[in-house]
Amino acid sequence: MxxxxxxxxxxxxxxxxxxxxxxxxxxxxxxxxxxxxxxxxxxxxxNYRWVVRRPDGPTTQPRRRPARLGPTPAYRETPRWGLLDPPPALPSTRRRRGFAGLADRAPYFTTVAAVLFAVAGAAEIGRYIVLLYNRTRLIDPLVLALSDTAVWMMSILALLAAVVAAVAAVGWLAAARRRTFDNAGRRDPRSLRTLALGCLIPVVNLAMPGVFLTELTADATPKRKKLIRTWWCAWVFGGAMTIAALAWRFADSLQAKVDGVFFTALTDLVAMGVAVLTIMVMRDIDGQDAVGRALVPKRWLPATGPAHPVIEPIRPVAKTAQQEVVAK
Known part of the structure; x- marks a missing residue:
């Protein structure tokens, strides 16, 4: 070069x-x-530069014609994107029959069971008061008969209501699981028979209902997960108290039987609390409030106002020397 x-x-x-x-x-x-x-x-x-072109290619770029403009967008009303939530879907007024209808009314049967357990607990407390009164005074046979009748009747009714509520809750659980897995695009791995056996067999039903409900909380909020865990603990505690109350009935001494009456009253009240928690779990998973009304989701919008306060605070004005002299 x-x-x-x-x-x-x-x-x-x-x-x-x-x-x-x-x-x-x-x-x-x-x-x-x-x-x-x-x-x-x-x-x-x-001032020469070598440019490689195809032999059969065009020497110049074709001119692109500008796209024709369409009509100007117009709206019949002011757009409100994101500021208006759709109305909640109205529940179907048609009642289903059979097991499906029983599952739809699971919260109602659970409420009835809670009320009957509360009344049964009150009857047990009344009997305990009668037994305490009998320590120093005689009891009218009619009062004793009324107390025994109230205890046995309320206990049987509460037990029957609990069985019906448990069967209805199994149907509700199956429907809730089916709805959750369908929304996720999957199929429920638990059959209805598995759910029924896990929820209705004694001792086994202390653990399996909590497992079935926990499987629904994969994408749930922390509040719902905490509610289900609280319900599970209360359910196991209530089951343990029920077993202890049944074992207490085989006591021989009179004082142990009296204590057993008081413990049975506490067991009924715990069962009422568990029933109330069960209703809360059902309402929460169904997207309803405590009385069964559909919940409307809240939408939080970021504040775009000024950083400084709009209304300035009132500050005292400094007095001049002339004003201080006049004040004196």
Whole structure:
């Protein structure tokens, strides 16, 4: 390469002497450098760049026609995107029959069971008061008969209501699981028979209902998960108290039997609390409040107001020397 050769920059026009191999980019502006040429060569001989084109390709780019503008968007009313929630779906007024209808009314049967357990607990407390009164005084046989009748009748009714509520709760659980898994695009791995056996067999039903409900909380809120865990603990505690109350009935001493009456009253009240928690879990999973009304989700919007307060606080005005003299 001739030592008197230079490369001209296509962007800034600087000339760079060729030292060894030619370079491609301008050290000053990073523009493209032309091929080396002698210093005294005219500019027209240096301003050539090789461009590769297809033999059959067009030499010029076709002009693109501008797209035709459509009609101006117009609205019949003010748009309110994101500011209006759709109305909640109205519940179907058609009542289903059979097991499906029983499942739909599971919260109602659970409420009846809670009320009967509360009344049964009150009857047990009444009997305990009668037994305490009998320590020093005689009891009218009619009062004793009424107390025994109230205890046995309320206990049987509460037990029957609990059985019906348990069967209805199994149907509700199956429907809730089916709805949750359908929304996730999956199939419920538990059959209705598995749910029924896990929820209705004694001792086994202390653990399996909590497992069945926990499987629904994969994408649930922390509040719902906490509610289900609380219900599970209360359910196990209530089951343990029921077993202890049944074992207490085999006591021989009179004082143990009296204590058993008081413990049975506490067991009935705990059963009432468990029934209330069961209703809360059903309402929460169904998207309802405590009385069965559909919950409307709250939408939180970020505040875009000024950072400083709109109404400035009132500050005392500094008194001048003349005002202080007049005040004195």
């Amino acid at each position: 001739n030592a008197n050769s230079v490369q001209l920059c296509a962007r800034c026009g600087a000339q760079w002497p060729v030292q060894g191999q030619p370079i491609q980019w301008c050290p000053r502006c990073q523009g493209v450098l032309f091929a080396p040429a002698p210093i005294d060569a005219p500019a027209r001989r240096r």
